[in-house]
Amino acid sequence: MSELTQTIYVIDDDEAMRDSMTWLLEGEGYRVACFDSGDAFLGALRPDLRGCIVLDVRMPDMSGLELHEKLLALNCMLPVIFVTGHGDVPMAVSALQRGACDFIEKPFHNEDLLSRIHRALALDTEISARRQRDHEISHRLDQLTQREREVMHLVVAGKLNKQIADTLDISMKTVEAHRARVMEKMGVRTLAELVKAVMSFEDQTRGTA
Template sequence: MDPYVIQIVDDEEQARKSLAFLLTTAGFAVRTHETAAAFLAVAPNIRNGCLLTDLRMPDISGVELLRCLRASHISMPAIVITGHGDVPMAVEAMKAGALDFIEKPFEDEVLIEALEHAVQTHASKPAGAEELAVVQARLNQLSERERQVLSGVVSGLPNKTIAYELDISPRTVEAHRASVMAKMQARSLPELVRMTMAAQFDLH
């Protein structure tokens, strides 16, 4: 199989150059695009591409970009980069097809591992019935309160908001949140979101 080419889409030149340098140094083949529109113009001809895009862009947002790809039946692994507080938008991106999201600022290793995982996941089979059964079993271990906290967390709500809505203290929310991460065996928020979406967990 030909190596994957990381397709970087970001309207900020400095960000594009920085990402391209980091990934090239890490051994990836890289191509950069100034706008989502420019990327979409060449996307149909891309083979073995892996999309890395910022969520907030002036012409077409990262979420809209993913929806355009899906509408055009263009399948490629995708990771979105998001600023702090954009978790609801990142969740929307994952619903539109993104495999993962990375919150800025991030460690270089986190991005590199996420890209490697995205490529491997896309190259292999999607989650099978056994994996979904495992996730469902973990969800079934959660208490009603933990499920309520999980719903708030993967919807992108801050702890204080979840605490207010459930009429409990932020510290109690933190305790439930830690318990949810442990029971779900999730190492990160994106992984937790992936699990709940795979199992079609009801967020409301």
């Protein structure tokens, strides 16, 4: 079962397919929202949407692959499951390499689609938790003074207090005071926790730049 905030966004120009998926997914207790084109979905897109996208590869005007590229450019993090015909598998594989979550070939068994959706929603939960964690770390980093940031980066780089004091031309006692305030403001108790928080945030920032 999905979280209350999660919705499955079905994007397909085939009305019969949209109706069929809605019947299946709502019957399993999921929230469903359907769109007949990529443009229609883009018009409803918001940064706080949660869930996953079930996207047909072949649609007029804007194909599923073209929509996926636009979503990547907009930094949309919703997991995407492509629905493909047999001849579209190479395109679907290419989409996986570009960050799509999964694909399924038509005709498919309902259980296969449901298992993919279950995995996609679990991935969405992980992504949401990571973004919330990164937001909290960013907020804590903003509370640091410039000197505390300098000390923190040297600490994370593995420098000893004496080396930090020499590098910044300050006393050991001052380094210890800054270091204690960094730990307090960052909400961590150990050096390992500090290193993990900073490195995770920096990796995420580089990945979305």
